[in-house]
Amino acid sequence: MSSDTLAIAATNAGPHAVLQAEARWRWSEIAFWLATLLPFVLTPDYLVLASQVAIAALFVLSLDLILGFSGIVSLGHAAYFGFGAYTAGVVSVHGWGEPLSGLAIAGAASGILGYITSFIIARFRHLALIMITLGLGLLLQEAANAASWLTGGFDGLQGIHTWKLFGRIEFDLYGYAAYSYALAVLFIVFLAARRIIHSPFGLALRGIRENGARMPAIGASTDAHIRTIYTIAAVIAGLAGALLAQTTETVSLEALGFQRSADVLVMLILGGTGRLYGGLIGAAVYMVARDQFSGLNPQFWYFWIGLLLIGVVMFLPAGILGGLASLAERVAALLPRKARRASAP
Amino acid sequence: MLSVLGMLFDGVAYGMLLFLMSVGLSVTLGMMNFVNLAHCSFAMLGGYVAVTLMNDAGWPFFATLPVAFVAAAAASVLLERVFFRRFYRAGELAQCLLTIGIVFVSIAAAAYIYGTDQQPVHLPSYLQGSLHVAGLGFAVYRLVLIGIALAITILLVVTVEATRFGAQVRAAVNNQRMARGLGIDVDTLFAITFALGSGLAGLGGALAIAMLGLDPSFALTYLIYVLIVVSVGGLGSITGSFAAAMLLGVADMAGKYYIPAFGSILIYVVMLAMIMWRPTGLFGRR
Amino acid sequence: MSMAGAAAAATALSTRGVNKRFGSLVVAADVELDLPAGVRYALIGPNGAGKTTLINLITGMLRPDGGRILLGADDITALPPDQRVHRGLVRTYQINSLFPHLSALESVTLAVCERRAVAGTWWRPLTAYRDEVDEAYAILGTLNLAAVSHRPTRELAYGQQRLLEIALALAARPKVLLLDEPAAGVPRDESNELFAAIAGLSRDITVLFIEHDMELVFRFASRIIVMVGGRVLTEGTPAEIAADERVRAVYLGERKRGVGSVR
Numbered sequence: 001m002s003s004d005t006l007a008i009a010a011t012n013a014g015p016h017a018v019l020q021a022e023a024r025w026r027w028s029e030i031a032f033w034l035a036t037l038l039p040f041v042l043t044p045d046y047l048v049l050a051s052q053v054a055i056a057a058l059f060v061l062s063l064d065l066i067l068g069f070s071g072i073v074s075l076g077h078a079a080y081f082g083f084g085a086y087t088a089g090v091v092s093v094h095g096w097g098e099p100l101s102g103l104a105i106a107g108a109a110s111g112i113l114g115y116i117t118s119f120i121i122a123r124f125r126h127l128a129l130i131m132i133t134l135g136l137g138l139l140l141q142e143a144a145n146a147a148s149w150l151t152g153g154f155d156g157l158q159g160i161h162t163w164k165l166f167g168r169i170e171f172d173l174y175g176y177a178a179y180s181y182a183l184a185v186l187f188i189v190f191l192a193a194r195r196i197i198h199s200p201f202g203l204a205l206r207g208i209r210e211n212g213a214r215m216p217a218i219g220a221s222t223d224a225h226i227r228t229i230y231t232i233a234a235v236i237a238g239l240a241g242a243l244l245a246q247t248t249e250t251v252s253l254e255a256l257g258f259q260r261s262a263d264v265l266v267m268l269i270l271g272g273t274g275r276l277y278g279g280l281i282g283a284a285v286y287m288v289a290r291d292q293f294s295g296l297n298p299q300f301w302y303f304w305i306g307l308l309l310i311g312v313v314m315f316l317p318a319g320i321l322g323g324l325a326s327l328a329e330r331v332a333a334l335l336p337r338k339a340r341r342a343s344a345p
Numbered sequence: 346m347l348s349v350l351g352m353l354f355d356g357v358a359y360g361m362l363l364f365l366m367s368v369g370l371s372v373t374l375g376m377m378n379f380v381n382l383a384h385c386s387f388a389m390l391g392g393y394v395a396v397t398l399m400n401d402a403g404w405p406f407f408a409t410l411p412v413a414f415v416a417a418a419a420a421s422v423l424l425e426r427v428f429f430r431r432f433y434r435a436g437e438l439a440q441c442l443l444t445i446g447i448v449f450v451s452i453a454a455a456a457y458i459y460g461t462d463q464q465p466v467h468l469p470s471y472l473q474g475s476l477h478v479a480g481l482g483f484a485v486y487r488l489v490l491i492g493i494a495l496a497i498t499i500l501l502v503v504t505v506e507a508t509r510f511g512a513q514v515r516a517a518v519n520n521q522r523m524a525r526g527l528g529i530d531v532d533t534l535f536a537i538t539f540a541l542g543s544g545l546a547g548l549g550g551a552l553a554i555a556m557l558g559l560d561p562s563f564a565l566t567y568l569i570y571v572l573i574v575v576s577v578g579g580l581g582s583i584t585g586s587f588a589a590a591m592l593l594g595v596a597d598m599a600g601k602y603y604i605p606a607f608g609s610i611l612i613y614v615v616m617l618a619m620i621m622w623r624p625t626g627l628f629g630r631r
Numbered sequence: 632m633s634m635a636g637a638a639a640a641a642t643a644l645s646t647r648g649v650n651k652r653f654g655s656l657v658v659a660a661d662v663e664l665d666l667p668a669g670v671r672y673a674l675i676g677p678n679g680a681g682k683t684t685l686i687n688l689i690t691g692m693l694r695p696d697g698g699r700i701l702l703g704a705d706d707i708t709a710l711p712p713d714q715r716v717h718r719g720l721v722r723t724y725q726i727n728s729l730f731p732h733l734s735a736l737e738s739v740t741l742a743v744c745e746r747r748a749v750a751g752t753w754w755r756p757l758t759a760y761r762d763e764v765d766e767a768y769a770i771l772g773t774l775n776l777a778a779v780s781h782r783p784t785r786e787l788a789y790g791q792q793r794l795l796e797i798a799l800a801l802a803a804r805p806k807v808l809l810l811d812e813p814a815a816g817v818p819r820d821e822s823n824e825l826f827a828a829i830a831g832l833s834r835d836i837t838v839l840f841i842e843h844d845m846e847l848v849f850r851f852a853s854r855i856i857v858m859v860g861g862r863v864l865t866e867g868t869p870a871e872i873a874a875d876e877r878v879r880a881v882y883l884g885e886r887k888r889g890v891g892s893v894r
Contacts, residue, residue, distance in 0.1 A: 302449045
C-alpha cells in the first residue's frame with residue numbers, strides 16, 4: 001500500500017484501520033488462487049508437472065518463513081523435506097498407505113526433528129549458523145545412506161503404494177488426483193502461514209529480521225520465537241516431502257541433499273523473500289523452466305541456474321515480486337500530479 | 346600398529362592438501378567477512394590447468410604447479426574486480442547466493458570442457474612407487490606432497506610473523522576499521538591476500554589430482570571439507586587452519602580405514618560439536 | 632524523619648563491585664551505585680569513560696567479570712536481558728536501534744505485545760489485539776508521533792526516531808529507565824519535544840541518563856554521577872559537581888564558558 005493511502009486511513013479512522021488494511025485479502029491474491037485452478041482446464045496434460053510445482057511451492061513457503069521473515073540463513077533445509085518424504089514412504093512400505101494420515105505422521109515427525117534441532121539453530125548466527133545448517137543436512141543424508149535397511153540407501157525406497165484419497169480418488173498417471181491433493185494442502189497451509197504473518201508472532205519475526213539485537217531490549221525472547229518458527233517451518237517442509245513421496249511413490253537420498261537445499265534457496269530468491277507469494281511464483285517459474293529445459297544436458301541446466309542466481313543477486317535482489325513492486329511504485333509516481341494530490345490528505 | 350602409522354601418514358598428506366586449499370579462505374573470511382563458497386572452484390581450476398598442461402602439452406609435473414597457482418590467482422583477481430567487491434557489505438545471504446551461482450557455473454563449464462569423468466594423471470616415474478622404511482611403504486608422491494606443503498606453510502608463517510606485509514594482514518584481520526585508521530590500504534591488501542589465497546587453493550587442487558582425483562564435482566565435494574576446516578580452525582588464523590586441517594585429514598582417513606560406513610557421519614558429528622563448543626573456531630576471534 | 636528513612640530505603644537500582652575488562656583494557660572497575668526510586672540521575676564523563684559499557688553491564692548485554700546487579704531487592708546478575716526488561720529495567724540506545732521497515736505503530740505495538748507476553752501467539756491476527764494497539768498509539772501520542780505512526784521508521788526524521796526510541800522503552804512500562812544520550816545528534820530545533828518528553832516522564836520511574844549536553848544535565852538531573860576510566864569519580868548534586876575541581880579538571884573545561892554544552 002502506498003504511503004498516501006495509508007495516511008488517509010490513519011487520519012480518518014485511527015490506527016486499527018491501517019493494520020486491518022494491511023491484512024485484508026487483495027484482489028490480486030484472489031486472482032492468483034483462481035489462476036491455480038487453470039491447469040485443470042487449460043493444460044490437463046501437464047497436471048503431473050503442476051503437482052510438482054505445488055509441492056515445490058509448499059517447500060519454498062516453509063523456507064520463506066525462516067529465511068524471508070526471520071532472517072535465518074539455512075543451507076540444509078532439505079533435511080526436513082527429506083525426513084518427511086522418508087517418513088511417509090516408510091509408513092507406506094510397512095503397510096499403511098492412506099495418504100492423509102501418512103501426511104500427518106510425516107509432518108509431525110519433521111516437526112519433532114525441527115523442534116530438537118531448533119535448540120541448536122537458535123543459539124548461533126552468521127557463519128556458524130550456516131555451517132550448522134549445512135552440517136545437519138549432510139549428517140542426515142549420510143545417516144539415511146547408512147540406514148539402508150530402512151531407507152533403501154543409495155537405491156532409494158522401493159515399494160511405496162499410496163491408497164486412494166478418501167477411499168475414492170485414485171492416484172493415476174494423469175495427475176488429476178495428485179494436483180488436487182497437492183494444491184489443496186498448499187492452499188490450507190498457505191492460509192495458516194498468512195495467519196502467522198499477520199499475527200503478533202509474525203510481527204515479532206519481522207522484528208528479529210529487522211534488528212535482532214534490539215529484540216531482547218524490548219523484552220523479547222528471540223530464542224523462543226526462533227524455535228517456534230523453525231519448528232513450524234520443519235512441519236511444512238515435511239508435509240511437502242510427504243506429498244512428493246506419496247504422489248511419485250519414490251523417495252531417494254537426493255530428497256535430503258545439498259542440491260535440493262540449494263534449489264529451494266534459488267526458487268525463493270528468484271521470486272522474492274518475505275512476501276509469501278514470492279516463493280510461490282519463484283517455484284512456479286523455476287519448475288516450469290526446468291521442465292522445459294529437461295531435454296538438455298544437466299550441465300547446461302546448472303550453468304544457466306548459476307548465471308540466473310548471479311544475475312538475480314546482482315540486479316534483482318528483491319526477486320521477481322520485489323522487482324514488480326518497485327516497478328509499480330515507479331509507475332504510480334509517474335501519475336499526473338493532480339490525481340496524486342487529490343488522494344493525499 | 347603398522348596400519349595406524351600408515352593411516353596417520355595418509356591422513357597427514359590429506360590434511361596438508363586441505364590446509365593449502367583452506368588457508369586462503371580462512372584469512373580472507375577473517376579479513377573481510379566475505380563468505381566465498383566458490384573458493385574450491387579455484388582449487389578445481391588449478392587442477393584442470395595442471396592436467397591440461399601435463400596431458401595435452403606434455404609439461405613436466407612440477408612445471409605445472411606454479412602455473413596452476415598463477416591461473417587460480419588471476420581468475421580470483423578477475424572475479425573479485427567484477428563481482429565480489431560489490432558485495433562486501435551485502436550480508437551473508439547475498440554472498441552465499443552469488444558464490445553458489447559461481448560454483449554452479451564453474452562446475453558446468455568444467456563438465457562441458459572436460460566431461461564428467463575423472464581426469465587421468467600420469468605422474469613422472471620418480472614420483473611413483475613407495476619408499477620402504479622399517480617394513481612400511483610410504484608413497485613417494487605423498488612424501489613429496491607433505492614436503493611441499495610444509496615448505497609453503499613455513500613460508501606463510503614467516504611472511505605473516507616477520508614481514509611488514511604480514512603485520513598489515515594481521516592488523517586488518519584483527520580490526521579492519523582500526524587498520525584503515527592507521528593508514529593501511531585494506532582494499533589493496535585484501536585484493537593481494539585474496540589472490541594469494543586463491544592461488545594456494547589452485548596449487549592445492551593441482552597437487553590433489555594424484556591423491557583425490559579430479560572431476561567437475563570437486564568444487565562442491567571439497568567445499569564442505571574446506572568449510573569445516575575454516576569454521577573449526579577459526580577465521581583469519583593460519584595456525585587454526587593448519588590444526589583443523591590436520592585434525593580433519595587424520596579423522597577422515599581413520600574413518601575410511603576403520604569404520605567406512607560411518608566415517609562421514611562421525612566427521613559431521615565432530616564438526617557440529619566443535620562449532621557448537623567454539624562458534625568462532627578453535628583459534629578464531631570474531 | 633522516619634518517612635525520609637523509608638524513602639531512602641527504596642533503592643530502585645544498585646550495583647556492587649561490578650568489574651569488566653577486555654584483555655588489559657579495564658572498562659569497569661569496582662562500580663558501586665545506589666539509585667533511590669524516583670530520582671533523576673545524570674551519568675557524565677569523558678568519552679571512553681565506560682558509561683555505555685556500564686549500561687550494557689546493567690542490562691545484561693555484557694556479562695561482568697565480577698560483582699552484582701540488584702533491581703530493587705532482587706539480584707538480577709544472572710538474568711538474561713529480556714527477563715530484566717520484564718522486571719522493569721529498560722534502556723534506550725545512543726545510536727538509534729530501531730526496526731527500519733516496521734512502522735512506528737508496529738514497532739511500539741510489538742513492544743507492548745512482548746510486555747504482555749502475547750507476541751508468541753501465531754494463530755490470532757494482530758488486528759484482534761485492539762488494547763495493545765490502542766496502548767501503543769497512546770504512547771506515540773504522548774510523544775507527538777501519532778500523525779506519523781503509520782510511516783516506516785526509516786522515513787521518520789532523526790528527531791522523531793529518537794522519540795521512537797523512547798516510545799519503545801515506555802512500552803515496556805519501565806521502573807528504571809536508562810537513557811543513553813537521548814539528545815545525541817538531534818538538531819536544536821527538534822530537541823524541544825525531546826526535552827518535554829523527558830520532563831514528562833512519570834515520577835514513579837527512576838531515570839539514569841548519559842549525556843554530554845550540559846544544558847539537559849543541569850535542567851533535568853537532581854543528582855550527577857561522574858565516571859572516568861571505568862571508575863566512579865564522584866557523585867553529588869549539580870551544584871556540588873559544578874564546583875568540584877577534579878570534575879572541572881577532567882571534564883568540564885574552562886571556567887569562563889560557564890554552563891554550556893561540551894561536545
